Amino acid sequence: MIQLENVTKRFPGGQEAVSGLSLSIDKGEMAFVTGHSGAGKSTLLRLIALIERPTGGQVIVDGQNTRRVKRRRIPAYRRQIGMVFQDHKLLYDRPVFDNVALPLIIAGVGHRDAGRRVRAALDQVGLLHKEKRSPETLSAGEQQRVGIARAIVTRPKLLIADEPTGNLDPDLSLEVMRIFRRFNEVGVTLLIASHDIALIDKLGCRRIALADGRLQAPEEEEVDEWL
């Protein structure tokens, strides 16, 4: 689903967020990217979402080389990917329902069809009864679940999440991860950036450890944890 070949992202200042990174994530896989802040987790996800372009190497998502996606085609490209953010990025001037419906409106889905899908998505994150609420009135965990509903309402094959549990307590984190797990079970590929190693171990998923923009062997990381 995702192939990175010797990918480098160098910022104008000269510092490299990702250096010569190669990795592959299969279709239907659920993988975590771990590492300290500044290790390149976010940059990796941003490269996949085409928020950033690599300065070197190739990023191939679902058979598409992102280098060949023209600026004009970026919106259509992004619509194939579900994205979840640490700060939810909800729109607070409209109710939960409208927030979740937004990707469908952008994609040009008809009114009735959209309503059905929004309710299905909200049902999957357990928030069907709160569709008319303003996101501001929801707890952090509920807001994140609205964000997840919005990411999956278009039924993407790939879902990427940047620190989705960053602001949540362990119980809520586990709840969110369980939701992700259920999507994975129906065939969605997931790539999740997180630093919550205990939680990831509990789920027993593949872990991609990054340090200074490079892949790191798991043993090294354990040592790193203790330092």
Next chain:
Amino acid sequence: MAVTRHADAVAPVRSSGPFSIWMSRHASTSVGALGRLARHPLSSLMIILVIAVTLALPAAINLVVKNAQAISGGWDNALDFSVFLKQEMSESDAAGLGRLIEQRADVASVQFISATQALGEFKEQSGFGAALDQLPDNPLPHTLIVRPSASNTSASMVLLQEELTNLPETEHVQVDTEWVQRFHAILDIVRQAIAIGAALLAIAIIVVIGNTIRLDIENRRDEIEVTKLIGATNAFVRRPFLWTGFWYGLFGGLLALALVYYGLYLLQGPVARLAGLYQSEVAIASMTAGEAGAIVGIGVFLGLFGSWFTAARHMRRIEPR
């Protein structure tokens, strides 16, 4: 929290009936933009008022010129040529020439004033009677007062004047319409000035709307970033701002119409009184339906153009970070 079946979960997003969806999307976006204006009634009203006054000003001046032209247009052909004939002409020849000219299609009537008649009138009116009696000869020529027919255009008037001047018997032709032509020339200048002024005011409207939209875009920057992040095109994020510009232009144009019509209403009484004093039935010419439509149309166009121009420039710059 039932999980959907596998096939259902990975089914691609399908659009049904692109045109009806496009229509309903525009409908909801336009209503949304209208709602936004209604949520800030005072500031929206201010902007609409600025647009309305800016549109109403040239429209009103244009109406004044139009009326001035309509009134003075009647004077053009009502005024006469005084054709002074050569001194050596006999009275009967002069009268004969007058009858000849009267037969022309572009001449309504010719009045013959003989030299003797003219001198008599002059004596009476000038008060130089005694002095004039001392003159050995009558210094005045025979005169034909030529009244052109009403069907004359300004071009055929010029032609008639030329032909009268070129007659071998003519000494001099005096045109009493010259000042009317000057007045028309002045009106033409005013017209031109309105056109220039209107162009400047149009730019002002574009700037006002552009600036408002720019502030609006800045206020909704986060929203734009988020929608772009989940796959919205520039056209999609631009759409609500275009509708905002459209509404500003439409309401501005309609209010401009209301202002002009109210002005006409206020002037109706005084004009009727003036017309009464002249015992004429002059009424103010109002705007035609086309002109009224043009004001609203120009408002809408400027609103759309101003917002499109600004939105296109700013949308590109706002990218998710």
